[in-house]
Amino acid sequence: MNRREALKVVGVTAILAAVGAEAKMKEEHMNRLEMKPKNQAKMEKGELKHSPQVTIKDKDAKGYTLVEITVGQGGIVHPSTPDHWIDFISLTADGKLIGKSTLEPEISRGIASFAVKLDNVKTLTAKAGCNLHGIWSTTVSI
Ligand SMILES: [Fe+2]
Structure with missing residues (x-):
């Protein structure tokens, strides 16, 4: 050389x-700490801003149901700036991973959808990671 x-x-x-x-x-x-609202029935503004909202939509002809996850509840939308954003959203069904989306700051915000076969599924858990405020989850029973 x-x-x-x-x-x-x-x-x-x-x-x-x-x-x-x-x-x-x-x-x-x-920040990868697992976070929980202090009082699930009466969440504070910061807790509402980070807690994923799970919306179950229509089932298609192949039997997949659209599950939409939006980060923020009660009309509060989590920001997406270069220093503060939702970097991932994941969904599990009865503890089994369905999918995980990674998100970039500014160009995207905390929303993801998954098409899921919900036959015999009892619970869905969505997790959302905020780079500053940790990982927040919401579990819904079907
Ligand atoms: Fe945040």
Whole structure:
């Protein structure tokens, strides 16, 4: 390897290290604590803003029911800014993972839908991750 090739390798290595460091820093700043409203029957504004709302919609001809998850309840919509956003939404049926959507700040906000075969399903649990305020969940019985 000549000097020029060696410099290219060093440059590429430095770029990869910088990209890796940025990704690690971003990951370290994600709040992954499991959060719960203090009083489920009377949620505060911040709790309403983070709790996923699960809406069961129509069943299609193949037997899949559309389940929509919106983050925020009572007309309160969670923001989506570069520093504060819903980064994922997941759905489980009776504890089994149905799907998980990852979301980017600004360009998307906390809404996801899944088409699910609900035959014999007893409970659906939606989880939503806010990068600042942790992971919030809502469970509904069917
Ligand atoms: Fe938040």
